[in-house]
Amino acid sequence: MNIKSLLLGSAAALVAVTGARAADAVVVAEPEAVEYVRVCDAYGKGFFYIPGTETCLKIGGYLRYDAKGGDNVYTGGHVNQGSDPNGDGTYDKLTRATIRFDARSETELGTLRSYIETRFNYRNGSNASSIPQAFIELGGFRVGVADELFGSWTGYAGDVINDDVINYQSGTSNQISYTFTAGNGFSAIIAAEQGESESDNDGLSHDYRINDYMPHVIGGVKYEQGWGGISAVAGYDSVIEEWAGKVRLDVKITDAVKAFVMGGYQSNFDDNYTTGHTRSLNWFGRWEGDWAVWGGLSAKVSDKATVNAQVAYESEGTVAGTLNVAYELVPGFTITPEISYTKFDGHRKDASIANGGNDDAFGGMIRFQRNF
Secondary structure (H helix, E strand, O other): HHHHHHHHHHHHHHHHHHHHHHHEEEEEEOOOOOOOOOOOOOOOOOOEEEEEOOOEEEEEEEEEEEEEEEOOOOOOOOOOOOOOOOOOOOOEOOOOOOOEEEEEEOOOOOEEEEEEEEEEEEEOEEEEEEEEEEEEEOEEEEEEEOHHHHHHHHOOOOOOOOOOOOOOOOOOEEEEEEEEEEEOOOEEEEEEEEOOOOOOOOEEEEEEOOOOOOOOOOOOOOEEEOOOEEOOOOOOOEEOOOOEEEEEEEEOEEEEEEEEEEEEEEEEEHOOOOOOOOOOOOOOOOOOOOEEEEEEEEEEEEOEEEEEEEEEEOOOOOEEEEEEEEEEEEEEEEEEEEEEEEOOOOOOOOOHHHHOOEEEEEEEEEEEEEEO
8 A cells, every 4th residue: 555655646746746836837939931042054164042032133243353564566566664665665464353243033024134343453563443344135125334235246356365466346435236046056136336445465545435316226146056156247336427347257167166257347537537546436346457367276185284375467467376275273273374476567557556566475374363
C-alpha cells in the first residue's frame, strides 16, 4: 500500500507541475517566410528577379586602367600634350569605372527594358563622369541616349582599342528608333537622332546637333547566320543635307578565327569641309575624304590569348593599323598590350595634324580590365 500510494502521489505531482508550466509557457511566433532572390534565366546569364516583382535585373560593369606612351596616333603629336600636336608630352593615363543596370520584364506588347550605363573617369589628374547610355525599349521601340546607330548597327569595327583612328562613327545621341527582327536572321532599323556637340581629338570642337525640327535620319538592314553576316546602314544629315553609308561583311573562318571588311562613302566631302577641323561636317561620315575602308582579323590562339588586328584607309591618303593581344590572366581579368601606327598623307586638309600631314605616328598602350 505504501508503494502504491507513493506512485499515485508522484504521478499527481508531475501532472500538477506540468500544468503549471503550461500555463506559464511563452508562445513564439513563427518567422515570416523570406523571399530569396531567384535566378532569371530568360534573358541570359547574370539576371535575377527583383524580390516581389516579375522584373529581371542584371548589374555589371568593369574597372579599367589604360596607360599610353609614344605618339598620339590620332593627331601625330605626343600623347598627353593638350591641343598642340607638336608639343611635349608624357604618359597618358586613364582609370575608368563603369556600372550597368539592365532591367527587363515581359508585357503584352513585348519585352519592356530599361538600360543605364554610368561612367566615371579619372584622366591625368582630372575627374569626369557621364551617362553614355540610358534608354527604354518596348518591343522594337527605343527612346533615350545611346551610341549613334551609324556605328553600332554594323558592329563598330575590329576588336582593337584604337579602332577609330580613321573614324567610322559619331559619338552618342538622343534617339528614337524601331527595330524589326525576323526569325531567320534578318533585322532592320529606322531611327531619328539629335546629334551632339563634342571636341575633336586635337581639342577643337564642333556642333553636330540639329538646328530645327528635322532630325538626322538613319536606316539599316542586317542578315546574320552561323557563317557570319552582312549589314548596311545609311544616314541623312539634316543640317548640311548630305548623306553617308556603310556596308560590312563578317566571316567566321573557323571556330577560333573571324574576319571583317567594311566600306563607307559620304557625299560632297570637299564642299562641306570646314578649315581648321580634323574631319568633315557630316554627322555620319567622320572619316576624311569621300570614302574609307576598314578590315580586321581576330584569332583565338590559346584558351587565354586572342590576337586582334585592324587596318584602315581613307581616300585622303591616311593609313592606320593596330595590333593587340587580349590575354585573360584569370576569368574576368584581361590584360591587353596594343601597338598602333598611322601614316598621315599630305593631302589631309588639316595642316595641324602631324606637322602638315607628312609624318608617321607610332604609339603603344596597355589596358588592365576587370569585368563583372
